[in-house]
Amino acid sequence: SKDQAIRVPDSPELNTGGTWPKAQKSWEFWIKAESLATDGPQVLWEQGGVTRGVNIYIQRSGDNAEGESTLYMMAWNRAQTFFGGALNQVGDEGITAVSTTIKENATYHMAFVMNGDTEGGTEGTLTGYLNGRQFGQVSGVSQLWAHADDSAFGNLWTASVTHEGNQAGSGGQGFTGVIDDAALYNLALTEEQVIAHFEDGFAGAPNKIEITTQPQDTSADENETATFTVDFNGMPVVDVKWMVNGKEVATDSVLTSSSVTITATADNNGAKIKAELTNKAGSVTTAEATLTTIIDNSAPEITSISAYAGTLNTITIVFNEPLDTGSASNAANYKVDGLEVTSAALGEDGQTVTLSTIQQTAGNYSVTVSGVKDLQANAFSGSSTVSSVVDYAQEIISDDPIIYWKLAETEGNVATDTMGLRNGNYTGAPTLNADSLVPASKDGAVQFNSDNADVIKIGDNALMNTGTFKQKTLEFWFKADSLPKAEADVPYQKKMVLWEQGGGWKGLRFYLNATDESDSPSKADLYFMANSHIGGGTTSDSSTWTAPPLDLRWGGSTDERGPDQSHYGYEGSVPLFVKGEIEVGKVYHVVGIIDGDSEGLNGKLLLYINGKLADEIGGVGQMYSHGNDAGIGGINAGTIFHDEIADGTLLTDNYFFNGAIDEVAQYNLTLSADQVAGHYEVGNTATTPTNETPAISVARNADGTITINFEGTLQSAPTVNGPWSDVDAPSPLTIPADAAETFGRAVRK
Known part of the structure; x- marks a missing residue:
């Protein structure tokens, strides 16, 4: 259940207070998982938070068969003496974890043992045991320091970490099944102790093995899998050895059931499969089962074909079965009328071939395929017609954005991220499905009305703003229906915010700054500004500020109110921005790039407008974590400008935008000048073929x-x-x- 848990508050012996760090700890309990269909984590036990802690959990992967999942045991100390990965880890890089496969409705005794480095180095180990057998060990372990944030069985409480990164919040990630006889130790259990605990869980003498279900004869298509299973009684653990034609192919140590999965081929057609089962009471052997392979004599067939012009110039052919890599990736096996095929690549699914060609135009092409074979050497030869189109979304996605808000919704209050990382929420009353600003998209835009306080609010995310970034690219299209009016003799001018993320100390933003004093301004300056002024604080004592040192801080504001309004540290700071002039009522494609420097301040900010470089400036370092959420069309929680701090008590105007915004993307890399120009050019290209199929x-x-x-x-x-x-x-x-x-x-x- 996602809502049931045993929650354990912080305790000196368990996780915080008392004497720390501790080099030795062990976790031991019994489990039976009753549902393993969930793709996300199922927490068995977690303690601590994202900086230091332990998480024992179940999570399915693409390698798990139906009714199986992966058990992970993971520990980390990402402060003091580091082990287990870095803060805000992305993916499984550097983690200290062990894992093994478990099955649904099977009973397991599990133990996780930390035998760390008592000298404070990283020579210790983490070891995992399942049913008295060691299944994994990882080195590079130091000591575990005090780690608050509470603990829980069966549910996430406060925060934790998995092999995929930080897991924030409380609730969810619930386990469905049974947990029994849990014991936690401030010592490292030995292998002998783990085995004894497991075997002592079964009272009395060992039971002879009794087979209750024999393996059954099974048929499978060639190159598909066939599974053979034996069920039995017999305690304690039973060692299972699977044999194919008398040769050992797999082993298992289980309590009641074991399976083996075999890929059916022409060579193993008619193979005999059996299992030898052994425990302390003796051994038994199953009856033989036969594998029958259904031979494939049919050539592969094309199930779909698509093509993209623009800068992609690809043709994607999907076949109905896996292909032979050599023939499928041979460009000579593909002919396209009027085009040269420069390369052919077989996708990870083994069935999708992507052809690269010289420049395509939107229109119809005849594609001839010859000699492309399946895994049984059956060859396909034939032709198909494909309609090549210009697809702006495919152009963007092919360049690996982390976030892509198309802003193509027709209803609702969710701005969907096509990449699945972070959706936004429409607030106010923005008009959805407004006229698209991108000819190659034509799927609508969002119209913002400053009188309605329209803004898209986006929460923090490690890949968007709460990590550390050397490179960032931000891209979108906009059209202003009105512009802010400039005023004489004021400390700072009125603005309209297009996009902002971060806050006063660190962040980046695009905004329009008033330059025209007429009643109906026709022009304004578009600013792309960033700052990573790490540190600062609530007092003027710089010795209390956080690292890095002053010589790695960059950016700021000329607003002299800051030091008196809890923004100490901006005295003498230099704003870093790039800008260009825009006009009311015109559509603009905008790209802002941070090409930073992780070791100094030798990076740059660049601004492209309509495919051309408009401005650049140096003096840029890297972007450090800049929480405080993000906003499109107005300030969400706070920001700063080149001449004004609009954060904290100084946030008096959210500077809402009046106009349309479309196709917003963010990348954790720098787009090249050619890529920027290509996106602008493709965005202004007709999307569909101009020629109909001839009669x-x-x-x-x-x-x-x-x-x-x-x-x-x-x-x-x-x-x-x-x-x-x-x-x-x-x-x-x-x-x-x-x-x-x-x-x-x-x-x-």
Whole structure:
């Protein structure tokens, strides 16, 4: 259940207070998982938080068969003497964890032992045991320091970490099943102790093994899998050895059931499978089961084909079964009329081939495939017609954004992130499905009205703003329906915020700054500004401020109110920004780039407007964690500008935008000048083919001749698969009765 847990408050012997650090700890309990279908984590036991802690949990992976999942045992200390990965870990880099496969409705005794380095180094180990057997050990372990944030069985409480990164919040990640006889130690259990605890869990003498279900004969298609299972009684643990034609192929140590999965091939058709089961009371052998392989003699078939022009120039062909890598990735096996195929790549699924070609135009192409084989050497030969289109979304996604808000919603209050990382929430009353700003997209935009306080609010995310970033690229399209009016003799001008993330100390933002004093301003300056002024504090005592040192801080504001309003540390700071002029009522494609420096201040900010570099400036370091959420169309929680601090008590105007915003993307890399120009060019390109499929008709005349009426260009070939060549004749064309047999088609060029 996601809502049931045993929650254990902080305790000196368990996790915080008392004498720390501790080099030795052990966790031991029994489990039976009753549902393993959930893709997300199921917490068995967790203590501590994202800086220091322990998490024992279950999570399915792509390698797990149905009814299976992976048990993880993980510990980390990401302060003091580090082990177990870095703060705000992305993926499983550097983690200290052991893992093994478990099965649904099977009973397990598990133990996790930390035998750390008592000298404070990293020579210790973490070891995992399942049913008295060691299944994994990882080194590089130091000591575990005090780690508050409470503890819990069966549910996430406060925060934790998995092999995929930080897990924030309380509740959720619930375990469905039984947990029994849990014991936690401030010592390292030995292997002998773990085995004894497991075997002592079964009272009395060992029971002889009794097979209750024998393996069954099984049939499977060639290269598909077949599973053989044996169920039995017999305590304690039973060692299972699976044999195929008398040769050992797998082993298992289980209590009541064991399975083996075999890939069916022509070579193992008719194979005999059995299992030998052994415990302390003796051994038994199952009956033999037979594997029957259903041989594949059919050639693969094309199930779909698509093509993208623009800067992608790819053709994607999906087949109905896995392919032979050599033939599928041989570019010579593919012909496209009017295009050179420069490469062919087989995808990870083994069934999808992506062709790269010279420049495509939106239109129809004939694709001929020959000699592409499946895994049984059955070859496909044939032709298919594909319609190549310009697809702006595919252009963006191909360049690996971390977030991509298309802003194409027609209803609701959620701004969906196409990449699945962080959705936003529409607040106020923005108009959805407004006219798209991108000709190659045409799926709508969002219209913001400053009178309604319209803004898209986005929460923090480790990949967006609460990590450390050397490189960032931010990209979007906008059109301002009105602009802020400039005023004379004021300390700072009115603004409109397009995008901001972070807060007063660290962050980045795009905004329009008033320059026109007329009643209906026609122009303004577009600013892209960033700062990573780490430190600062609530007092003027710089010795209390956080690292890094002053020489790695960059950016700021000229607003002199800051030091008197809890923004100490900006005295003498220099704002870093790039800017360009824009006009009301015009559509702009904007790209801001942080090309930073992780060791100094030799990086740059760059601003591109409509595909061209508008401005750049140096003096940039890297972006450190900049929480405080993010906003599109207005300030969400606080920010600063080149001349004004709008954060904390100084936030008096959210500077809402009045106009449309479309196709917002963020990358943790720097787009090249060619990529930026390509996105702008493709965004302004027609999306669909201008040519419809040409018509062709054939009529047999009384004198035996044949008349062909066609649109476009007529082509002929000796076979249906080509090669095709143009026929130099207009429509209609009459062919003599004695002409050689040939195949014909009409194409548009």
